[in-house]
Each structure stands twice: as structure tokens, then as C-alpha cells.
Amino acid sequence: MGREVSPALLAARVRKMHSGDVAPSFLDLDVELAPGITILFGPSGAGKSTLLDCIAGLTPPDTGRIAIDGEVVFDSEKKVNVAPQHRQIAYVFQSLALFPHMTVEANVGYGLLDAPQQARGRVDEILQMFRVEQLRERKPREISGGEKQRVALARSLVTLPRVLLLDEPLTGLDAELKASIIDDLRAWNGAHKIPIVYVTHSREEVDALGERVIALEHGRIVSEGTPREVLDAPRRRRLAQAAGFENLLSGTVMDLREPDGVMRVRLADSPCEVEVPLGHAAPGDRVRIAIRAGDILLATEPPKALSARNVLEGKILTLERRGTLVVARVDCGAVFTVHVTPGAERTLELAAGKKVWLVLKTHSCHFVEG
Amino acid sequence: MNIEALLLSIRLALCVSAILFVVGMPLAYWLAYSRWRWKFLLEAIVALPLVLPPTVLGFYMLLAMGPRGPLGKLWHAAFGHGLAFTFAGLVIASVLYSFPFAVQPLIASFETVDRKLLDASAVLGAGRARTFRRVILPLSVPGILTALVLSFAHTLGEFGVVLMVGGNLAGVTRTVSIDIYDRAQSLDYASANRTALLLLVISFAVLSAVYGINRRSGRRAWLPWAAK
Numbered sequence: 001m002g003r004e005v006s007p008a009l010l011a012a013r014v015r016k017m018h019s020g021d022v023a024p025s026f027l028d029l030d031v032e033l034a035p036g037i038t039i040l041f042g043p044s045g046a047g048k049s050t051l052l053d054c055i056a057g058l059t060p061p062d063t064g065r066i067a068i069d070g071e072v073v074f075d076s077e078k079k080v081n082v083a084p085q086h087r088q089i090a091y092v093f094q095s096l097a098l099f100p101h102m103t104v105e106a107n108v109g110y111g112l113l114d115a116p117q118q119a120r121g122r123v124d125e126i127l128q129m130f131r132v133e134q135l136r137e138r139k140p141r142e143i144s145g146g147e148k149q150r151v152a153l154a155r156s157l158v159t160l161p162r163v164l165l166l167d168e169p170l171t172g173l174d175a176e177l178k179a180s181i182i183d184d185l186r187a188w189n190g191a192h193k194i195p196i197v198y199v200t201h202s203r204e205e206v207d208a209l210g211e212r213v214i215a216l217e218h219g220r221i222v223s224e225g226t227p228r229e230v231l232d233a234p235r236r237r238r239l240a241q242a243a244g245f246e247n248l249l250s251g252t253v254m255d256l257r258e259p260d261g262v263m264r265v266r267l268a269d270s271p272c273e274v275e276v277p278l279g280h281a282a283p284g285d286r287v288r289i290a291i292r293a294g295d296i297l298l299a300t301e302p303p304k305a306l307s308a309r310n311v312l313e314g315k316i317l318t319l320e321r322r323g324t325l326v327v328a329r330v331d332c333g334a335v336f337t338v339h340v341t342p343g344a345e346r347t348l349e350l351a352a353g354k355k356v357w358l359v360l361k362t363h364s365c366h367f368v369e370g
Numbered sequence: 371m372n373i374e375a376l377l378l379s380i381r382l383a384l385c386v387s388a389i390l391f392v393v394g395m396p397l398a399y400w401l402a403y404s405r406w407r408w409k410f411l412l413e414a415i416v417a418l419p420l421v422l423p424p425t426v427l428g429f430y431m432l433l434a435m436g437p438r439g440p441l442g443k444l445w446h447a448a449f450g451h452g453l454a455f456t457f458a459g460l461v462i463a464s465v466l467y468s469f470p471f472a473v474q475p476l477i478a479s480f481e482t483v484d485r486k487l488l489d490a491s492a493v494l495g496a497g498r499a500r501t502f503r504r505v506i507l508p509l510s511v512p513g514i515l516t517a518l519v520l521s522f523a524h525t526l527g528e529f530g531v532v533l534m535v536g537g538n539l540a541g542v543t544r545t546v547s548i549d550i551y552d553r554a555q556s557l558d559y560a561s562a563n564r565t566a567l568l569l570l571v572i573s574f575a576v577l578s579a580v581y582g583i584n585r586r587s588g589r590r591a592w593l594p595w596a597a598k
Contacts, residue, residue: 058489084492097490101508110504111494159494 009035010163010195014054014064016219027051027061027219033163033195037185037209040199041230042216048199049094051216052165055197056091057084068162090156091165096148098140104151105136111159122158130154130184146177150184157188164196170205182208245290245366246337253285262309262362265289270333274360275309279367288368293339295364298328299357300348310360312336316352319345326350330358372565374541375549382457382545383525386464390472390521391514393465398476399502420470428534431463435535455537460545463535464525471520479513480506512583519583523576527569 010033017026027047040048053059055066057073060081066074068089073082098107105123112119127133130150135143143151149169156164170178182205189196198209206213210227223230251265254273262275265287274289281287297303303311314332321327326345328338336358340350350356401413419427434441435453441462445453453459483506491501507514529547536543538552546565553562 056489056493058492083497084489085495085497087493088495089493091490091493093486093490095484095486097484097486099487099490099505110491110496113500114495155494 009033009069010055010067010197012051012055012064012066014051014061014066016050016054016059016061016064027054029216029219029221031214031221033197035193035195036211037189037196037198039206039210039213039227040197040216041201041206041213042222043201046216047219048216049167050219052091052167052197052199055163056089056165057082057087058091088159088161089163089165090159090161092152092156092167092169094168094171096152096169098148098152098155100140102139103136104132104138104140104143107140107151108155108158110155126154126158129188146173146181149173149181153181153185157192160192161194163194166196166198168200168202169198170200171202175204178205179208185209246293246339247289247291247296248368249289249291249334249336251287251289253281253283253287255283256281267334272312272333274312274365275362276365276367277363281367290366290368291336291360291364293327293337295361296336296338297359298330298338298340298344298348298350299359300350300354302357303359306359308359308361310358310362310365312358312360314356314358316350316354316356318352319350330356332358372544372546372549372561375544375546376565376568378457378541378544379526379546382460382464383522385461386468386525387472387518387522389461389465390468391518394469394472394476394517394521398473398480399506401473402477402480416473417470419467424467424528424530425534427467428463428531431459431466431531431535435459435462454535455539455543457536457542460532460536460543463531464528467528467531468521468524471524472517475513475516475520476510479510479516482513483509512586515583516580519576519580523573527573 011031012033013030015028027050029047029051031051040051042048050059054061054064054074061074061076063076064074065072065076068087072078072080073087074080099110102110105127108127109119109123112122124133127136130153132143132147132150132154135147135151140148140151152169170181173181185196186209198205200206206227212224213227213230214224215222215230249267251267251274254264254266256263256278258278261278263278263281264273264275266273267289276289279287297308302313312332314330314336317329317331317335319326319328321342324342326340326342328340328350330336330338338358340348344350397416401409401416432454433439435445436442437446437452437454442453445451445458453462487505487509488501491505496504527547528545529551532543532545532548536545536548538544538548544552546569550562550565550569553559553565
């Protein structure tokens with residue numbers, strides 16, 4: 001047979017029935033991960049955290065095989081199941097799970113209790129790298145959310161793990177803080193080159209981190225590739241919603257224009273027709289169209305001489321300010337969600353009841369299966 | 371007031387609390403974290419003294435400790451004398467009687483330790499012993515204090531079991547509650563009242579301590595001792 005030629009450092013084939021908090025679900029997949037960041041993306045309940053738990057050894061798969069760096073840590077056939085403390089895997093939980101009764105320094109040094117001689121130096125080094133050295137005497141309840149996240153990362157990485165598992169570790173941080181922590185993580189990754197599995201359902205994080213994305217749904221891999229490939233062509237409704245497509249509209253295929261690579265879809269319960277890229281569908285088929293709210297242009301006069309093929313007339317129903325974003329709901333027969341900037345809201349004097357035109361590029365309209 | 375009886379009771383309560391601390395800790399750990407399917411049977415047995423009349427427990431303990439009982443025989447073979455109506459016999463019976471008062475608070479406090487902390491500890495390379503010592507134990511201090519205080523107080527006030535197993539031997543098995551009963555029977559109400567009042571005050575102080583500890587730990591999540 002010879003040696004495995006795969007460059008994968010983490011190989012997991014996992015099948016597991018698991019009784020989650022809400023409903024029992026199922027995990028059935030086979031992944032091989034090379035060094036670098038891989039994003040596990042999918043709606044909650046898709047099995048992302050269960051997969052991480054299986055890799056870390058916190059819960060055993062029903063059947064399967066997990067190998068790290070060629071070393072088998074789980075094999076249901078050969079009855080191998082290495083305890084989590086012997087797997088040399090780092091795992092940052094969503095709750096971070098910092099020890100509340102220990103100082104930052106003791107938390108970070110926890111994984112080095114067996115190597116007390118080197119512990120001091122390594123702890124110093126990593127506290128510095130994650131810019132939390134001034135917090136070393138503090139308890140977790142005395143530091144901020146972003147600081148906790150840095151400490152949790154430092155605690156995991158100080159042990160020089162063979163694999164790093166991150167379960168939505170940046171939830172609840174503002175974008176700037178997120179970006180700076182992601183930069184630190186990238187820097188660390190540049191120096192150490194291990195497989196990093198990053199679970200998230202935030203598009204921002206996918207765009208910021210993404211080298212490779214694996215989309216999970218109902219415990220199975222539904223697509224994998226670059227962030228663009230996976231997120232911009234959602235084939236399933238739930239994934240589309242998870243991927244941040246605010247508009248998910250059902251409609252009926254009217255006709256196919258194969259030479260142009262497009263088809264026309266009439267949106268349900270409305271006279272609106274939109275032109276979308278050609279998909280696997282026949283006239284009369286019921287389909288769904290996913291459109292990101294930020295991809296829709298909004299005009300207060302009928303636009304002319306545009307390359308965009310879809311111009312829909314409508315009326316603003318509501319306007320809502322969310323941070324630096326204004327969310328408009330526009331009724332064109334079908335109701336669209338549109339994102340504009342506060343500046344645009346002022347210049348165009350947008351208000352509820354105002355007549356507007358929506359402009360949709362054909363390629364911003366994504367065809368979604370059933 | 372019978373100082374001899376009071377000191378005997380305190381000595382008994384200290385012995386029982388110490389033994390329960392040592393025996394109760396591993397049992398509580400096991401009951402808190404085991405997934406054994408028949409665990410509930412053991413939980414029921416541990417809780418039994420809560421509902422059983424002390425005389426019933428005392429009666430069976432007496433049978434077991436008697437010269438023909440298994441415990442009595444074993445004890446006789448090891449130490450050359452019987453177990454019934456001795457201080458040692460009283461300690462054994464009291465340990466069983468106060469068992470739930472030590473084990474239940476321990477289970478409760480072990481169970482409230484966030485499981486993710488235990489997972490984090492394991493992933494960071496710690497085996498069960500280290501996780502217990504470094505994470506579970508420090509986070510369970512209020513529960514441990516509660517267990518100690520409750521088993522002490524409960525033993526201090528026991529009556530039925532002592533009467534069945536210990537009898538009423540001055541300086542050996544005549545505890546403070548038996549003494550109160552004796553005084554009241556002989557119509558020495560003044561003396562009975564002094565002892566009874568003392569016991570009342572001690573019990574109240576002890577329970578205040580327990581509630582105080584838990585209230586503080588509830589408010590300052592986890593760290594009652596870290597208040598600076």
C-alpha cells in the first residue's frame with residue numbers, strides 16, 4: 001500500500017448520531033485538512049461543534065477514524081480512542097472557558113504544568129505576542145471580552161498544539177477588534193503552520209480569514225472551496241440565509257435564454273420579473289432567488305441607460321438605522337431588503353412611503369435549488 | 371449543663387465530619403460525573419437516611435454491630451471487643467446517618483462547575499486527578515464548606531440512632547441530645563433548658579454560616595475567598 005501521500009495533517013472520517021439540545025442530529029463526513037485556516041460554515045445544528053468535539057476527543061464518534069499528523073487518535077474498528085489530554089490539540093470554546101479562579105498568567109500556564117522549567121518563558125512570550133502581558137495578574141472577570149478572547153487563544157497556543165480548533169471564538173466582538181485578533185492569529189499561523197479549524201456563521205469572519213471553506217448542513221458537507229465559491233453560489237435555502245443573503249424570494253421560471261446565459265423568473269405573488277443567471281431549471285419550475293441586500297442599488301428617479309437588466313419600481317415601507325447601515329424594506333410587489341449608507345439616506349432624502357427604483361445586476365441574483 | 375456530654379457530641383461530630391469529608395468526596399465526584407445506568411439506585415441509597423426514621427436505621431445498625439452481626443464479628447476479630455454501645459460504633463452509625471448531608475451538597479457543587487471548564491482542562495493536557503484538584507475543588511469551596519458544616523450540625527443533634535446503637539453510657543455514648551432527654555425525664559427542666567438552648571444557638575449559628583457562604587458565592591460567582 002505504501003504511505004499516505006496526502007499532505008493532510010488532520011484526517012477525520014466521522015459518523016455519529018448525536019442527541020443535541022434541540023433535536024437529535026447526525027454527522028456523516030470525511031475531511032482532510034492541510035495546514036492553514038479552514039472554515040467550517042453552516043447553520044446552527046449542522047454538526048460543526050460536534051465535529052470539533054470528536055476531533056478533540058471530548059465525544060467519541062459512533063464509527064470512523066481520526067488521525068493527526070499520521071497518528072491515529074481514534075479508530076472505531078481498532079478500538080483506538082486516545083484521551084483528549086493526550087491528543088495535543090488546542091480547542092478554544094465559544095464560551096472561552098477561562099478558569100475563573102485563576103489569574104490570566106495561571107490560565108495561560110495551565111497547559112504547561114508538566115514543563116515548569118520552560119513554562120515561565122513560554123508564557124511570557126505568548127502573553128506578549130497576544131498583547132495581554134499587562135493583564136497577567138488579573139482574573140478573567142476583571143478583563144474585557146476582547147482581552148478574554150486573546151487570553152483564551154494564548155492559553156491554547158502556548159502548548160504548541162498539532163491542531164487548533166476554534167468554535168466561534170470571536171462572537172460578540174466589534175469588527176475592529178475582530179480584525180486585530182484575526183491578524184494576530186494569522187501571524188501565529190504564519191510561524192507554525194498547523195491545521196486550524198475555525199467554526200463560524202459570520203460572513204465577515206469568512207471573508208477576513210478564508211482560505212478554504214467547508215459548508216456543513218445536517219451533518220454533511222454540502223460544498224467546499226474558496227469563500228466566493230461556497231458562499232456566493234448557495235444551493236440550499238438554509239445555507240443562503242446563513243451566508244447572509246437577506247433576500248430569499250420564491251418564483252417561477254418563465255423562459256430560458258440559453259444564448260445569453262440567463263433565464264427570467266417571475267417572483268411569486270407579484271408582477272415582478274427578474275433576469276437571473278441560467279440554472280438547472282425548466283420553464284414552469286418553482287425556484288428561489290437569493291440576493292444580498294448590499295448588492296441592490298436604490299434610485300429615486302427611474303434609472304436610464306444601465307447595463308443592469310433588472311429595474312423594479314417600488315415604495316419604501318420602512319427605514320431602520322443599524323450602526324453605520326440603513327436597512328430599507330422596499331415593496332415592489334415582492335418585498336426586498338436593501339442596505340444603503342446613512343449618507344445615501346440623507347442625499348436621496350429617503351423616507352417611508354417614498355417611491356424608489358431598485359436596480360439588480362443579473363449576476364447578483366443567485367439561483368437556489370428548491 | 372452537662373459539659374461531658376457536650377464535649378462528647380462535639381468530638382463525635384468532628385470525627386464524623388472528617389470521615390465524611392474523606393469518603394464523601396470521591397463518592398460525590400463519581401455520582402456527579404458517572405454515566406452508569408444504575409447510578410440512580412446508589413443515589414437513592416445515599417439519600418435514604420433523609421427519609422428513614424432514625425430508629426429504623428439505628429435498629430439495623432444495632433443488628434449489624436451486635437455480636438452476631440457481620441460488622442460486629444468483623445470488629446471483634448480485628449480489635450478483640452464488640453462494636454455496639456461503643457464510641458466507634460456510634461461514629462460508624464452517625465457516618466451513615468449523616469451521609470446525605472455531606473454528599474448532596476458536594477454533588478450539587480460539583481455539578482454546577484461548568485463542564486466546558488473540565489473539557490478545557492482535559493484539552494490542555496490535564497488528567498482527571500489534576501482537573502479535580504485544580505479546577506473542580508477550588509470552584510466547589512462553598513459546597514465543601516456546606517457539606518462539612520451540615521454533617522457536623524446534623525451529627526451534633528442526632529438522637530434516635532444514638533439511642534439505638536450507643537445507648538446511654540456517660541462519657542462514652544451519652545451525647546448532648548440524650549442528656550437533654552434524661553434531664554427532661556427526671557423533671558430537671560432548668561438544666562435541660564440550658565443545654566437545649568445552647569444546642570439551639572449552635573444550630574442557628576451553623577445554618578446561618580451555611581446560608582451566608584452560599585449567598586456570597588452566588589453573588590460573587592465562584593470566588594467567595596477572593597474578596598479583597
